[in-house]
Amino acid sequence: MSSVAVPVADSPAPVLRAASTVVHKFGGTSVADAERYRHVAQLLLARDDAVQVTVVSAMKGVTDALIGLAGLAADDAPQWRDDWHALRARHRGAAVALLGEHAGPTVEWLDARFAQLADVLGALAVIGELPAEVLDRVQGLGEVYSAHLLGHYLQGLGEDCAVLDARDVLVVDRGELGVDVDWVQSAQRLATWRQAHPQRRVVATGFVARDRRDRITTLGRNGSDYSGAIFAALFNAGELHIWTDVDGVLSADPRVVPEAVQLEALSYDEACELAYFGAKVVHPQTMSPAIERGLPIIIRNTFNPDHPGTRITADRTVAGPIKGLTLSPDLAVLNLEGTGLIGVPGTAERVFAALRNAHVSVVMISQGSSEHSICCVVRQAEALRARDALLQAFAHELGLGQVQRVQLTDNVSVLAAVGDGMAGQPGVAARLFESLGRAQVNILAIAQGSSERNISVAVDSRHATKALRAAHAGFWLSPQTFSVGVIGPGNVGAALLDQLQAAQAHLLGRAKVDLRLRAVASRSRMLLDQRGVHGDWRAALAGPSQPTDLEAFTAHLLSAHLPHALIIDCSGSADVADRYAGWLAAGIHVVTPNKQAGAGPLPRYTAIREAAAASGARFRYEATVGAGLPVITTLRDLVDTGDEVLAIDGIFSGTLAWLFNMYDGQVPFSQLVAQARGMGYTEPDPRDDLSGVDVARKLVILAREAGRELSLEHVQVESLVPEVLRQASVEDFMGGLDAVDAVFAERLAQARARGAVLRYVARLSDAGAQVGLVELPATHAFANLRLTDNVVQFTTRRYCENPLVVQGPGAGPEVTAAGVFADVLRVAVGEGARL
Ligand code: ADP
Ligand code: ASP
Ligand code: MG
Secondary structure, eight states, X not given: OOOXXXXXXXXXXXXXXXXXXXXXXXXXXXXXXXXXXXXXXXXXXXXXXXXXXXXXOOXXXXXXXXXXXXXXXXXXXTHHHHHHHHHHHHHHHHHHHHHGGGOHHHHHHHHHHHHHHHHHHHHHHHHTSOOHHHHHHHHTHHHHHHHHHHHHHHHHTTXXXXXXXXXXXXXXXXXXXXEEEOHHHHHXXXXXXXXXXXXXXXXXXXXXXXXXXXXXXXXXXXXXXXHHHHHHHHTTOSEEEEEESSSSOBSSOTTTOTTOOBOSEEEHHHHHHHHHTTOTTSOGGGHHHHHHHTOOEEEEETXXXXXXXXXXXXXXXXXXXXXXXXXXXXXXXXXXXXGGGTTOTTHHHHHHHHHHHTTOOEEEEEEOTTOSEEEEEEEGGGHHHHHHHHHHHTHHHHHHTSSOEEEEEEEEEEEEEEOGGGTTOTTHHHHHHHHHHHTTOOEEEEEEOTTSSEEEEEEEGGGHHHHHHHHHHHXXXXXXXXXXXXXXXXXXXXXXXXXXXXXXXXXXXXXXXEEEEEEEEOSSEEEEOSSOOOSOHHHHHHSSOEEOOHHHHHHHHHHTOOSEEEEEEOSOOHHHHTTHHHHHHTTOEEEOOOHHHHHSOHHHHHXXXXXXXXXXXXEEOGGGTTTTSOHHHHHHHHHHTTOOEEEEEEEOOHHHHHHHHHOSSSSOHHHHHHHHHHTTOSOSSTHHHHXXXXXXXXXXHHHHHTTOOOOGGGEEEOOOSOGGGSXXXXXXXXXXXXXXXXXXHHHHHHHHXXXXXXXXXXXEETTEEEEEEEEEETTSGGGGOOTTEEEEEEEESSSSSSOEEEEEEOOXXXXXXHHHHHHHHHXXXXXXXXX
């Protein structure tokens, strides 16, 4: 039989250890019902621990139910009786399901406990209040029931097993800083208990204990983990296994960050920080008995027992700058500000003394080096008390104006990034702040401990989820996730949606970019999807969608609390372009092949640019010129690197390029237009191409990128549409176009006579902006293009003798969509994706 260790209060780790004593702790999630108890028993029986101590929580939800019962009874709400019946039925049911025909004694035992509980609740109803001592006594009963259920079950299987009620042995002190164990008394009581119960297997209650005055108490919510560690120390165990419902400690709370990754190993220090700052998977005080003894803690999954779980030991495995991130909600920031504080010694001390006297615990502290203000984060529940304490403590200074204000900001969460690896490594804080900045999360206060194991930032709770996800992605623990909405699933939009869906898996796996398509809007209908549209978006849009409402569309994109939001506008609509500035100001990136913004009214264009500059959100529209060709990107690179654009020339219309490449006088011009239309090379109304306005728009876009304030009305445009046909219907136009055949034949003949060809060209230079049909020498670069190729030629100070040329297919939904997609990926890279 193992000995019981009798550690003295702050004794060093005992040298002798019964290595084969293992303490297992099962949380409520592992013992939700009879089926789970059976599973737990199997797990335990399959092990050959020489001594096996199993600490159990209450069945899932039972602690909450007991607290609820006590509250209801104290309020004398009749409901408590029904709830009491339900809770007893749940336990009786579990006993019968577990023990079958041998359940009798256990059910009797349970009935007796529940009868006692009913007496206590009845008394509460009479006195009409809920004393803390009674609440403590009631809320820990679930563990008592649970330990007996498992113990009786193991005994029923013929196992040599004792049930240990921790209230009989564990003596603790509940102070302001948590719960301290009276090791000496506890060990003595356990030794006595052990003499009477020398069994190899022990099932013990978690959570409950007694205080030094012998009153029943608890170790605080989630305290069974701590019970596990305390019993591991008292039994001098070699290991503590904490069994729960996840594969170990994860890099973040999986309910907030589903992509959180499992951590193989953590140091005690890391686990302490994570637990203290809210990682619910292990109670913060669990580490202290383990640290003193060098006891390994292994967090494991009852539902996946073959998984090795997370090992928490003294070893520091420095992997990555940070291991995990946590969020603590329900906090407030308290700020004391005053010029009279500068250089005055003892101010911080007075702040903390005042808070301590008001029994306010301080979660986080930060002070600027100017000493102009001291800021601390406190629990929301204690916030008003804390503020009043400071107002009182500094009343004198406030009166004299040496302290200007004591300010309280409610609704705050603290995001903590934890890892031993950040010590001595520059740039970790920068990475955190950058991720938060990009996700448009405002930081209220910052603190970094000098251990450099934790950086904490206080943020508005409304942004907390987004902040956690952004930071998680920023540290490469999960993909950079974008909440994506597409407007206008027409030709280009549809091709883009197809390309996006086809690339998604690859981007996620290789580049860690998650472009989550959450909204698609056509002119009339829109589809909003919480989790992301997978599979056939066409069918989904045709299915139960709703009328398009771009306000709701935008709100939906932002509602997911994903770090980034992106709208891809594939409509040609000016109304949609009117919204860009608002979107950008709200931090939503905008990518578009729609020329309305780039070439439309200058004030709108300027507002868009300014909104993007102010918020940091990106506005990209590469596909507005030359479809997928890198025209705007090239121009931006030239300008950004300090080059000066002297002239831009080019053929910007695939349709007009094709028409004049083909036009050799054999086939009349009007017939070529009809052919082009038949092959889908033109807009449905070919006048949109022939008028030259589209080309002029592209020239405006390039001119603005090159730094000129050009508008459409400044461009001289030669329209190829005869005056008389401008107002006609499309059919009348097509029918009447042969009237111009002779004119074109004549212009071609004249050009040929001069050894030249006809091309529809755009030109921006010091002489202004023109778009029209010109004669070019047959040897000119523009004279020898293929089919619908576009060409753009930049003459700059650097590329002066020999201009820089971008050339290639410049039309078609596929290549245009690819251009849009490339912009989307550039946005992703800008947000930290590794492509
Ligand atoms: P138990 O009943 O086993 O004690 P808890 O609900 O107390 O279980 O704790 C486990 C839960 O903690 C997990 O289901 C998970 O949702 C949550 N959790 C929060 N943060 C983390 C984290 N960083 N790693 C793992 N789990 C976490
Ligand atoms: N049952 C207790 C609670 O719910 C203790 C625990 O499960 O750790 O807080
Ligand atoms: Mg727990």
